[in-house]
Amino acid sequence: MASEHFDVLVAGAGISGICAGYHLQTSCPGRTYAILEARGDIGGTWDLFRYPGIRSDSDMYTLANPKAIADGWSILEYLRDTAREYGIDRKIRFGHRVKRASWSSAEARWTVEVERGEGEEVVRFTCNFLFMCSGYYNYAEGYVPQFPGTERFAGRIVHPQKWTEDIDYVGKRVVVVGSGATAVTLLPEIAKKAAHVTMLQRSPTYIISMPAEDKIANWLRRHLPARVAYGITRWKNVLLGLWFYRFCRRNPKRARGMIATWLRKELGPDYDIGTHFNPRYNPWEQRLCLVPDSDLFKTMRQGRASVVTDQIETFTEKGLKLRSGAELETDLVVTATGLNLLLLGGLEATVDGVRVDFAKTFNYKGMMFSDVPNLALAVGYTNASWTLKAELICRYVCRLLKHMEKTGTRQCTPRLRDPTVTQAPFIDLTSGYVQRAIHMFPKQGSKVPWKLYQNYARDLVMLQRGNVEDGVMEFSNPAIPVAGHEETADLAAERRRLHV
Numbered sequence: 001m002a003s004e005h006f007d008v009l010v011a012g013a014g015i016s017g018i019c020a021g022y023h024l025q026t027s028c029p030g031r032t033y034a035i036l037e038a039r040g041d042i043g044g045t046w047d048l049f050r051y052p053g054i055r056s057d058s059d060m061y062t063l064a065n066p067k068a069i070a071d072g073w074s075i076l077e078y079l080r081d082t083a084r085e086y087g088i089d090r091k092i093r094f095g096h097r098v099k100r101a102s103w104s105s106a107e108a109r110w111t112v113e114v115e116r117g118e119g120e121e122v123v124r125f126t127c128n129f130l131f132m133c134s135g136y137y138n139y140a141e142g143y144v145p146q147f148p149g150t151e152r153f154a155g156r157i158v159h160p161q162k163w164t165e166d167i168d169y170v171g172k173r174v175v176v177v178g179s180g181a182t183a184v185t186l187l188p189e190i191a192k193k194a195a196h197v198t199m200l201q202r203s204p205t206y207i208i209s210m211p212a213e214d215k216i217a218n219w220l221r222r223h224l225p226a227r228v229a230y231g232i233t234r235w236k237n238v239l240l241g242l243w244f245y246r247f248c249r250r251n252p253k254r255a256r257g258m259i260a261t262w263l264r265k266e267l268g269p270d271y272d273i274g275t276h277f278n279p280r281y282n283p284w285e286q287r288l289c290l291v292p293d294s295d296l297f298k299t300m301r302q303g304r305a306s307v308v309t310d311q312i313e314t315f316t317e318k319g320l321k322l323r324s325g326a327e328l329e330t331d332l333v334v335t336a337t338g339l340n341l342l343l344l345g346g347l348e349a350t351v352d353g354v355r356v357d358f359a360k361t362f363n364y365k366g367m368m369f370s371d372v373p374n375l376a377l378a379v380g381y382t383n384a385s386w387t388l389k390a391e392l393i394c395r396y397v398c399r400l401l402k403h404m405e406k407t408g409t410r411q412c413t414p415r416l417r418d419p420t421v422t423q424a425p426f427i428d429l430t431s432g433y434v435q436r437a438i439h440m441f442p443k444q445g446s447k448v449p450w451k452l453y454q455n456y457a458r459d460l461v462m463l464q465r466g467n468v469e470d471g472v473m474e475f476s477n478p479a480i481p482v483a484g485h486e487e488t489a490d491l492a493a494e495r496r497r498l499h500v
């Protein structure tokens, strides 16, 4: 089967994929690239999730938006505009799902198997570098625990990942199961039109309010050139976020006390914070939920929503029976019970015919895998905006490509040769969605460049300033196949370009 060749193949046209396209064409204009996107449109997360009130829960003021907490549609619009403005949209092949990739050291290239269109016809591409910008969760299904009795329930049950416009909640009694980021986003919006919304949680989450508009950022934008204002605001937010994260991890008791004081102000002296807002874990052992301008708490104070901390024993005809014996009558149940994490968009890979078990690899600089050549993954932060790290990774991939061009090398492989490096889980959060899937993820090591610090300032120094020849990344030039192997026209052209 004839295959099309690109220097770089990017999988995914979400924030990371568009960012990859921008940096590839700006920093490596001589390289050819294409973006293969499984779905039918740009946007990834921001196109998939359609539930009422969908918005960011970390600051995204950089999207030329006065709101620090940006609405989902404005993020999507920003992505579409950017892709159009820079011609990145013309590089995207929609309906192309990357399934398998096999690396040949002899040829220094990936052969990538892709399912195309609804018929899932298999097509092949080849590339020298495979850049997975495939996000971190399974697009097909969200996570829903097995609840007994769902078949008896007369109302509707929906997962936010599968929200459709025909879901009617006007004047209805709604139960939102879960109290994570999605639940606290949905609730105030649904409560505007529903009869009442109950947030039913098995155990509480830390929830804090932040202003929807960043007044300092807006003031800076009015008085300073855009670039300067942007730079100052980015650093203000990065440093504040880092400070708060560290404060929570190092002083859990004080952080707990501080959050309890804020909640007391939001919910009043009589509210049972101990039952409903006092998690079993310490702040930032799981992601902290942010709500803009106290919208969740205002909705609760108005009596339009309430929180129940209990467990579902079974669904009944009319609603839910809880462990405590209480019953919740409801018309609609929204299972905001989380995502299913998925590494590399489900990619199966082989290196020289040997299957790669990513769970046995070590993660290199938060983006590559030990002993796997010319493959990177864009992964953002868990404690700050995804975009900060995704962009550092896109820039670093370009640095690697330029370095290989300059040195006439075609393969770059992170090699873990230090026997003193010990292993730790890739994501250091105790949340259920992480714990359910962490065994499938690579490990992180105890030392740089195998350790993940979740720290933008550190990563900036390592990825933007640090030498790509760090003694761990092996740059090599596998032998060009000769005896018995036909050299393809693409390979010959590439060899001539690299003078090898």
Ligand SMILES: Cc1cc2nc3c(=O)[nH]c(=O)nc-3n(C[C@H](O)[C@H](O)[C@H](O)COP(=O)(O)OP(=O)(O)OC[C@H]3O[C@@H](n4cnc5c(N)ncnc54)[C@H](O)[C@@H]3O)c2cc1C
Residues within 6 Å of the ligand: 011, 012, 013, 014, 015, 016, 017, 036, 037, 038, 039, 042, 043, 044, 045, 046, 049, 055, 056, 057, 058, 059, 096, 097, 098, 099, 133, 134, 135, 136, 137, 139, 181, 182, 344, 345, 346, 347, 378, 380, 384, 385, 386, 387, 390
């Ligand atoms: C509800 C929700 C709210 C969030 N809020 C925030 C927030 O406030 N701040 C923040 O920083 N982050 C947030 N995140 C994380 C969010 O995912 C990132 O902000 C960002 O959208 C990730 O971009 P991405 O391009 O890396 O991945 P995605 O947005 O997941 O896009 C991945 C793309 O890759 C495609 N793809 C996947 N596998 C394949 C394959 N095998 N072949 C081809 N294409 C493939 C998908 O179809 C998709 O289009 C949120 C996530 C969710 C689910």
